[in-house]
Amino acid sequence: MRLRSLLLLGLTFLVPLSTFSHAKSDMIQIKGSDTLINLVQRLSESYMAQSPAMISITGGGSGNGIAALINNTTDLANSSREIKPKEAAQAKRHHISPIPIIIALDGICVITHKHNPVKKLTLEQLGKIFKGEITNWKQVGGAEGPISLYGRQSNSGTFSYFREDVLKGEYAASMKQMNGNSQIVEAIERDKTAIGYVGLGYAKENAAKINTLLISTDGKYYANPLNPRDIAGKQYPLVRPLYQYAKAKPAGAVLAFIQFELGKQGQAIVAEEGFVAVPKEFVSANQQALK
Amino acid sequence: MPTLSKSTLTDRLMQAIFTLNGLFCVGVLLGIFGILIMNTLPMFSEIRLVSFLTGTLWNPDAWGVPQFGMLSMLVSTLMVSLLAMVIAVPVGIGTAAYLSDVATPKTRDFVKPMVEILAGIPSVVIGFIGIVLVGPLLAGVFNLPNGLNAINGAILLAIMALPTIISLSEDALFAVPKSLEEASLALGATRWQTVTRVKIPAAMSGIIAACVLGMGRVIGETMTVLMATGCATAMPHSVADSVRTFTSTIAIELGEVPYDTTHYYALFGIGLVLFIITFAVNLIADIALSRYQWRRS
Numbered sequence: 176m177r178l179r180s181l182l183l184l185g186l187t188f189l190v191p192l193s194t195f196s197h198a199k200s201d202m203i204q205i206k207g208s209d210t211l212i213n214l215v216q217r218l219s220e221s222y223m224a225q226s227p228a229m230i231s232i233t234g235g236g237s238g239n240g241i242a243a244l245i246n247n248t249t250d251l252a253n254s255s256r257e258i259k260p261k262e263a264a265q266a267k268r269h270h271i272s273p274i275p276i277i278i279a280l281d282g283i284c285v286i287t288h289k290h291n292p293v294k295k296l297t298l299e300q301l302g303k304i305f306k307g308e309i310t311n312w313k314q315v316g317g318a319e320g321p322i323s324l325y326g327r328q329s330n331s332g333t334f335s336y337f338r339e340d341v342l343k344g345e346y347a348a349s350m351k352q353m354n355g356n357s358q359i360v361e362a363i364e365r366d367k368t369a370i371g372y373v374g375l376g377y378a379k380e381n382a383a384k385i386n387t388l389l390i391s392t393d394g395k396y397y398a399n400p401l402n403p404r405d406i407a408g409k410q411y412p413l414v415r416p417l418y419q420y421a422k423a424k425p426a427g428a429v430l431a432f433i434q435f436e437l438g439k440q441g442q443a444i445v446a447e448e449g450f451v452a453v454p455k456e457f458v459s460a461n462q463q464a465l466k
Numbered sequence: 467m468p469t470l471s472k473s474t475l476t477d478r479l480m481q482a483i484f485t486l487n488g489l490f491c492v493g494v495l496l497g498i499f500g501i502l503i504m505n506t507l508p509m510f511s512e513i514r515l516v517s518f519l520t521g522t523l524w525n526p527d528a529w530g531v532p533q534f535g536m537l538s539m540l541v542s543t544l545m546v547s548l549l550a551m552v553i554a555v556p557v558g559i560g561t562a563a564y565l566s567d568v569a570t571p572k573t574r575d576f577v578k579p580m581v582e583i584l585a586g587i588p589s590v591v592i593g594f595i596g597i598v599l600v601g602p603l604l605a606g607v608f609n610l611p612n613g614l615n616a617i618n619g620a621i622l623l624a625i626m627a628l629p630t631i632i633s634l635s636e637d638a639l640f641a642v643p644k645s646l647e648e649a650s651l652a653l654g655a656t657r658w659q660t661v662t663r664v665k666i667p668a669a670m671s672g673i674i675a676a677c678v679l680g681m682g683r684v685i686g687e688t689m690t691v692l693m694a695t696g697c698a699t700a701m702p703h704s705v706a707d708s709v710r711t712f713t714s715t716i717a718i719e720l721g722e723v724p725y726d727t728t729h730y731y732a733l734f735g736i737g738l739v740l741f742i743i744t745f746a747v748n749l750i751a752d753i754a755l756s757r758y759q760w761r762r763s
Contacts, residue, residue: 238722245724265724323611328697329527330722338529345529348700351614351708352718354693358597365602366612 201428203230207240207253208332209355210281210374211417214448215253221444222435228428234355237332244420245269250429252420255281255332255374273420274464278436280451282400283337283413284378285388286360288367293317295389295397298341298412304370305337307347312368324350325359325371336415337372360385375400376449406451416457417450425465437461502738509534509731518735522701524715526729534732536739538701542616542709543743545702546691549620550627550684555677557624558631559666562673565632566639567661578636585629593693596622601694608706614696616705622690627680634679638672639665671755678751682744688713712736 205215212234219230232253235243240252245266258266258273266273285301287293293315296304303309304322313319324347327334333356338346353359356377363369364384378387379401389397390412398411405411425433435441442452453461470478509518513534521535561581565574600621601613608617642665650660666673696708697718716733723729 235721242722242724262724321611328718330718342529345525348523349698349708351612351696351698352710353697358693361597362612362614365605368611 201228203228203251203428203432204249205230205232205251205253205419206235206243206249207251208237208255208417209234209327210237210255210331210333210376211253211279211419213376214279214417214445214450215419217444217448218436218441219432221440222432226431226435228432230432236328236330237335238330241273241420244273244422245271247271247422250422251433254418254420255415256335257418258420259335271422273422274424275418275420276425276433276437276461276464277416277453277457278419278433278441279417279445279453280406281415281417282375282378282406282411282451283333283372283415284375284400285370285372285390285413286363286378286385287370287388288363289384289386290367291317291386293388294386295391297391297394301390302342302344305346305350306342306344307349320368322370323366323368325353325362325366325369326350327356327359327372328352328354333372333374337413340413340415374449375451379449403451407454414451430465433465499741502734502741505731505734506738507731508726509728509735512728513732518732524699524710526719526723526732532729534728536712536736538699539710539712539715539736540739542695542702543685543711543713543740545705546616546619546623546695546709546711547681547684549616549705550623551677551681553620553624554627554631554680554684558628558676558680559635559673561628561632562635562639563661563666565636567657567665581629581632584625585633589626589687589689590693592622592626593690596690596694610706612696614694614708616695616702616707616709619691619695619709619711620705622694623684623687626687626690627684630683631676631680634676635669635673638669638676641672642668670758674751674755678748681747685740685744685747686713688717692717712740 203219205219212232216232219232222228223230237252237254237256240249240254241258241262243249244252245262247269252273257275263273285296291312293312296315300309300315304315305324305326307324309315310322311320312322326337326346329352338344351362353362353371356373359371359373360377360381363371364381378385382401387399387401389399391397392412396410398405400406400411400413406414419433419436421429421433437453437458445452518534518536520537521533522537523533523535524539525533565577569577596618597614600618604610604613604615604618604621646664646668647660650664651657655664691711692714695711695714697710697714698708699710700707702709716736719729720733723733
C-alpha cells in the first residue's frame with residue numbers, strides 16, 4: 176500500500192519534466208506596450224499556427240517592457256515610444272544593447288463624447304487643454320462646462336509620446352490617469368465633458384461609441400486619422416512608429432518571428448488591426464538593424 | 467543520566483516547532499521592515515525629508531524637475547480609507563448584530579455563506595464593477611461628469627472590508643456568555659437594549675479587532691482603487707475629486723522604474739509610510755481598547 180502511494184507520488188514529479196521536451200529556444204517572451212498588445216497577440220496566434228514556437232505576451236506599458244528587457248526577463252519589448260537616454264544608459268550598464276525594429280505605424284486619436292459639439296481642434300489648442308491652460312469647452316467653441324481630461328499613466332509609451340509631441344510641457348495634475356486604452360474609451364463613453372487620447376486601432380474599433388476629433392497643424396486643413404489618406408499623406412500630425420526592442424541582434428526563433436511580422440502576412444494583419452503598415456523609409460532601417 | 471520518556475521528548479519537540487513558527491513570523495515582519503528602511507534611506511541623498519513629507523506634487527517622470535512630494539497621496543489615501551470605514555463599520559456591526567441576535571437559524575445559514583463569498587470576489591472584478599456600475603450611478607445621483615472619484619473607491623473598499631468586519635464581529639458577539647444576555651433580559655431590558663448596551667460592549671475587543679483588520683485591508687488595497695478612482699495626481703478638494711492613493715502609485719510605477727534610482731528609493735519610501743500608517747492604526751486601536759476596558763472594570 177505504501178509502495179503504491181510512493182510510486183504515484185514519484186510519477187507526479189515526472190509531469191513537469193514533460194514540458195522540458197520543448198527546447199528553450201522555441202519559447203519567446205514578449206512584454207510591454209498596451210497599444211501593441213492586441214496586434215502582437217494576433218500576429219503571434221497567426222505565427223504559432225504555422226510554426227512550433229511558443230510565444231507568451233504580457234502588457235504593462237512600454238516602460239515596463241523596456242525595464243524587463245534591461246533586467247533580462249523578456250526576449251522582446253513592445254514599445255510605443257523610443258527608448259529614453261536614461262534607459263539606454265541603464266541597458267549599457269547591464270551589457271544589453273537594445274535593437275529597435277519598427278513593426279507598424281500608429282496614429283494617436285483624440286476622442287470625445289459622442290454628443291460633444293466640438294469636432295475639431297488645432298494642435299496648439301490640444302496642447303493647452305492637456306496642460307490645463309484651457310479649462311472650459313466654451314473656450315474652444317463648445318458648450319459651457321469644465322473639460323474633463325483622460326490620459327494614460329507614466330509607464331505608458333503613449334503618455335510620453337503625447338507629452339513630447341503635443342504638450343511640450345507638463346500634463347495638468349487634474350488629468351485622470353487610466354490603466355489602458357480600453358479604459359479611456361469606456362470612461363469617455365460615459366462622460367459628456369471628456370477628452371482623451373487612444374491608439375488608432377481603439378478609435379477605429381469604437382467609432383460608434385465615441386467621437387474622433389479632426390486635428391490641424393496650421394488652422395486651415397483639419398486631418399482625420401480615420402481616413403487612411405490623411406495618414407499616408409502625412410497631414411495628420413500624430414503618427415508614430417511602434418517598436419519591438421530585442422536584447423541583441425535577433426537570431427533563431429526570435430528572428431523568424433520578427434521576419435514574419437515584417438512580411439506580407441504580418442503587415443496584412445497590422446492593417447486589419449487598425450494600424451498602418453511599415454512605410455518604405457523605415458523598411459531599410461529595419462533591414463540594417465536585422466543584418 | 468536517566469533517559470527521557472517518549473512523551474516528554476514529543477512535548478519538547480512540539481514546543482520547539484511552535485516557538486520556531488512564532489519566531490519565523492516575527493522574523494518575516496522585521497525583515498520586511500528592514501528591507502523597507504534599507505531601500506528608503508538612499509533616497510535622502512537627493513530628496514529632502516521635508517519636501518518629501520510636505521510636497522503636494524508627485525511627478526518623478528516630469529517634463530521639468532522631478533517632484534517627490536507625497537502629501538496629496540497621503541490626503542487621498544486617508545480620504546478614501548476613512549470614508550470606506552465610515553460606511554463599512556456601522557453596516558458591518560449592524561449586520562453582525564442581525565446575524566447573531568435577530569436572524570432565524572435558517573436565515574443565518576443562508577446569509578453567512580453569502581458574506582463569505584463576498585470576501586472571495588477578486589479585487590479586479592470589484593474594480594470593474596466600480597467602473598461599469600457604481601461610477602455611472604454616482605455620476606447620475608450627484609450630477610457629476612464622471613464617477614471616477616474618492617466616493618467610488620470608498621464604496622468599493624467598504625464592500626471589500628465588510629466580510630472581514632461582519633465575520634469577526636459576529637464571532638465576537640457569539641462568544642458573549644449567554645448568562646449576560648439572559649441576565650439583561652431578566653432585568654427587563656428590551657432586546658435592542660440588550661444588544662446595544664450589553665452584548666456589543668462585552669464583545670468590544672473582538673469588534674475593534676475586526677474593524678482594525680478591515681482598515682488594514684482597505685489601506686492596502688491596490689487594484690480596486692487603481693481602476694476606480696481616476697488616479698489624478700492633483701490634491702483632492704472634495705470627495706467627488708479624482709484621487710491617487712499610495713498603493714496605486716506603487717503599482718503603476720514600480721514595474722517600470724530602473725533599480726537603484728532615486729525614483730525607486732522614493733517608491734520604497736511610500737511603502738514605508740504605508741507600513742507606518744498601518745502600524746499606527748493598530749497601535750491606536752490597542753490603546754483605545756485598553757482604555758475602554760479599563761473604564762468598564
